[in-house]
Amino acid sequence: MALFHSEKRFHSIVAEASSSTRLPYHNSPSSFSFLVSPIEATTARGTGHISCLFPEILTIIFSHLDVRDKGRVARVCLAWKEAAYNKTVWKGVEARLHLRRTHPALFPSLVQRGIQRIQVVSVKRSVSDLVEGVPGLRSLNLSGCYNVTDVIMTHALSHDLPSLVSLNLSLCKVITDSTIACIAGHQKQLQELELGGCAQITTNALLLLACGLSNLRRLNLRSCCKITDEGVAYLTGQSHTVPTGTAMLEHIVLQDCQKITDVSLKYLSLGFSQLKSVNLSFCTGVTDSGLECLSRMPSLQELDLRACDGISDHGVGYLAEGLTRLSVLHLSFCDRITDTALLHISHGLIHLTALSLCDCSISDEGIQHLIGSSQDIVKLNIGQCDRLTDASLELIAQNFTQLHTIDIYGCTRITKLGVKHLRDQPHISAINMELFAAS
Incomplete structure (x- = not known):
């Protein structure tokens, strides 16, 4: 017991x-x-x-x-x-394995318990032994296995695995387009593919994915530094080479893909009618013109624009005009976001539940703009906004009745009195003040 x-x-x-x-x-x-x-x-x-x-x-x-x-x-x-x-008993459980010389009963034991999701922590044995030993595998996570190579992956995935719908190869840094060719050729049913940190992946890999994985719903290309606008054209079916692309895609991560520009955002708006979330954080080539394209995607619910230095209040205005269903918006570390952006948000993005404005040039006036139109906000990040005072926290405490979590670290003009306004509200359960300086 x-x-x-x-x-x-x-x-x-x-x-x-x-x-x-x-x-x-x-x-x-x-x-x-x-x-x-x-x-x-x-x-x-x-x-x-x-x-x-x-x-x-x-x-x-x-x-x-x-x-x-x-x-x-x-x-x-x-x-x-x-x-x-x-x-x-084991429904939904992800087993974590060190893939090395193992007891012969291990794989039959996994099958007997109905385990279909496996994370490999380290690889000292062929991955093909795993996929053959657990034939009903639905999810395979190899993230962080730095010694996984094209040879290992092509050997494991060179035959159809009809149950496999999710594959995570994040930070498998030495794999190349050869592995993607094998995946696109044999794993046609794949719905989720994580390639974050796979720096050897090129635009040609996206051509292969567009030709082979028509059922793809989620794609993570974080820090794939060789990806270009041409690759996004392949995915979205905006290239003559691939007329259809991965049209079913709902979630895409292009974080820190430095060669991505507004052209890619145009392709996204034209080719992905069902897209729900886009992560463009640290894409310095994105500007307000690109956000105008995204504003034509009414299905979009989550948008991450952190550290996109090229966007301003004007771009947020475009978003407010078209993205009426948007619930999550990240604008942290965007130097050109000011109180005017919050005015735009108050006029159009009235269904936000999470808003991140860390290190933006906003003041108490901007918070005043949000009052009355952002009642659904559950999570608010205003850390390092050094123009905010206790007056903003009083407004937030009194008017954001659904708020559960707030970050105010690094807000140097906020005092203990302002924090007390937040702590007096029972609905606020988490106040992050890690870098907070009270006077």
């Missing part, structure tokens, strides 16, 4: 289990009598001992444990092992 941290927690889980199995439950010394077999109940010392619970009840209880404890209860006895190996 120590696995559940307290007897109260244990009883609440058993009560939930009994509810799921439509059995009555009462928190009393004989609470378990209805959950055990009659023979076991009479042979056990006292009634209702946990060792006598029906396997179905044990399975529901074990499903509430963390991954490590799920493994521990499987080693208690054969009855518990049988209950703990039920696939419902």
